[in-house]
Amino acid sequence: MAKPILAVADTWVFPTSWHVAVAAEAITAALFAQCGYDVSVQYGANQPEYDLMVAKGDRLLKISVKGSQDGGWV
Numbered sequence: 001m002a003k004p005i006l007a008v009a010d011t012w013v014f015p016t017s018w019h020v021a022v023a024a025e026a027i028t029a030a031l032f033a034q035c036g037y038d039v040s041v042q043y044g045a046n047q048p049e050y051d052l053m054v055a056k057g058d059r060l061l062k063i064s065v066k067g068s069q070d071g072g073w074v
Contacts, residue, residue: 015069024067025051032063 015023029039029052037054050062 017069020067020069021065025065028052028063028065 025041029041032052032054033039037056040053040055042051049064051065052063054061054063
């Protein structure tokens with residue numbers, strides 16, 4: 001079961017799959033940026049093929065990001 005992230009007026013709010021996906025992409029983008037990569041994020045939902053593009057020098061990578069509500073790795 002997912003852990004609640006916020007209590008508002010005695011009601012627990014659980015993260016949805018959308019929250020998890022957005023957070024996973026943001027964390028991934030931040031980590032690549034900290035490693036010196038230029039990061040490009042696609043605008044809009046359900047963009048095909050990749051979530052992020054990262055570039056460093058002559059190297060360009062398309063990145064697909066998957067997140068999980070329990071924090072597990074596949």
